[in-house]
Amino acid sequence: MSQNRCPQCCSSVTDHQILCEHCYAGQGLDALAGMDPNLRSQRLARRLSLYLGSFGAHKFYLGEPARGTLYLLFCWTLVPTALALRDSLQLARMAPAQFYRRWCLKSA
Numbered sequence: 001m002s003q004n005r006c007p008q009c010c011s012s013v014t015d016h017q018i019l020c021e022h023c024y025a026g027q028g029l030d031a032l033a034g035m036d037p038n039l040r041s042q043r044l045a046r047r048l049s050l051y052l053g054s055f056g057a058h059k060f061y062l063g064e065p066a067r068g069t070l071y072l073l074f075c076w077t078l079v080p081t082a083l084a085l086r087d088s089l090q091l092a093r094m095a096p097a098q099f100y101r102r103w104c105l106k107s108a
């Protein structure tokens with residue numbers, strides 16, 4: 001039984017684990033093959049909100065296309081930019097387990 005590092009939170013996981021115990025990120029081939037489309041990466045969501053948040057990229061990624069469209073329609077005002085910065089801070093402060101419960105169990 002070998003130890004690996006979780007790509008999301010860097011804690012150690014064994015070969016037999018499908019989900020990380022700490023952040024519930026998918027591990028191994030199941031995660032790579034996209035077996036569960038509801039498993040989303042908190043790090044990717046945070047980066048999308050930071051760099052492309054004005055256009056609502058993180059909202060589309062997190063499964064909220066209606067809000068993403070609103071961000072996209074009003075991107076010429078600076079309101080979505082401010083909201084995206086707020087979303088980015090929220091995603092950075094959110095515990096991985098809380099992120100999993102809020103964004104990965106929604107449609108399950």
Ligand SMILES: [Zn+2]
Nearest residue numbers: 006009020023
């Ligand atoms: Zn993890």
